[in-house]
Amino acid sequence: MLRFMPVGDSMTIGSAGEHTWRYRLWQHLCATHGGPFALVGPRETLYDKATDAPTSYAYADPDFPRAHLAGWGEGWLHMAPLIAGAVRETRADVLLVSLGLIDLGFYTNAEQTAENVRKFVTEARSANPRIRMVVLPVIPNIRAETEDLFAAEVTLFNELLAKAVADLDEPRSPLLLTSPPPSYDIHTDTYDGTHPNTCGEHKIAEAFAGAMHQAWGWGQTYVAGTS
Template sequence: MLRLMFVGDSMTVGSAGDITWRYRMWQHLRGTVGGPFRFVGSRTALYDRATDAATSHDYGAPDFPASARRHFAGWGEGWYHMAPAIGAEVARHRPDVLLVSLGLIDLGFYTLPGQTAQNVRATLLAARAANPSVHAVLLPVVPNIRAGFDAQFAEQCAELNALTAEAVAELDTPDSPLLLTDPPADWDPRLDTYDGTHPNASGEHRIAGTFADAVHRAWGIGGPYRHPRDSS
């Protein structure tokens, strides 16, 4: 059985009432993978602003089964937090593929690009130490609305993406392949988020589609992502 783990920050975990791009990915794989698959991880909840913690199970998609809600994402968590935690998580849940969306929160609150890139490497190496054949797909930092008016922050996002590309190229191996995706096509925080950062329905489809197309092209998992705009 194919085992996939979402590793991410607030854009991946979602908050109470969200549908999440994890659900969009589940919908896609359910219709395209020619065999059983499972989402794994020690967490299932959404972030709840009322409690300021991941305590909600109020998903916006009622058909998203509890068995498919597993993940390893956290509101306010970045590479800084995952580097010391990912090894134990991978050892426990044995994912075949990591779907990773991290970095924006690091630059916003914790570390500059150079230190963040060190945490990228530490996270990938720790995951590989726990599972020598683990595959990983990394989404580049998708700039939020702040990058539109803060030139220094926009430069930091671009620098981290370049450093991440270097790390992926250096650490990629045949037994444990690493892949850095393209950014979601035509991403616009004014149209693809509900607050300048967190994805709305359009953004959820764009992120899920980017991951889905990447794993399909690289490893034959699933099929091309069918965006709602393609169904007419």
């Protein structure tokens, strides 16, 4: 059985009342993967905006494996120290990673964030030397439209991320960088300029699914209307 662990920030944990892209990808894999799999991780909740805490189980459709390692306001900086333990605990085979926006926005510059990517990979491999990782580039949010310096940091980080993935990729533990989500538009695919709405959830899931299908032959072409 393949064990997939979604790892991310607020775009991955989602908030109360949402489906999340995790759900959309799970639906797609159920329909197309052709083999046993599970979503794993040490956490299950959504973020509750009313209490400002990750305490909600109010998924739009709770009937799916909700496990993940994602947190509202958490980035590469926060996940690098946690990933080895999470991989050991869950015996994860594949990490689906969407991180970086919160790092660049509040904690670290592009170079420092890229260094934390490398620490994350090292830590994950210390727990499973054959771990696979699929990594989503940072999607520029509404802040990048109004702050040129922030937009430049996002662009630089994505370049450094691509280099880190290329440098660290190895046959026994493949690293795969997805293409940006197809036709993603923060004005139509998010509800606030950052966090995905239904359309955005599908497009993020499609980015992960498409990368795995193209590189590894897993699943099939993503069709949003059936997921």
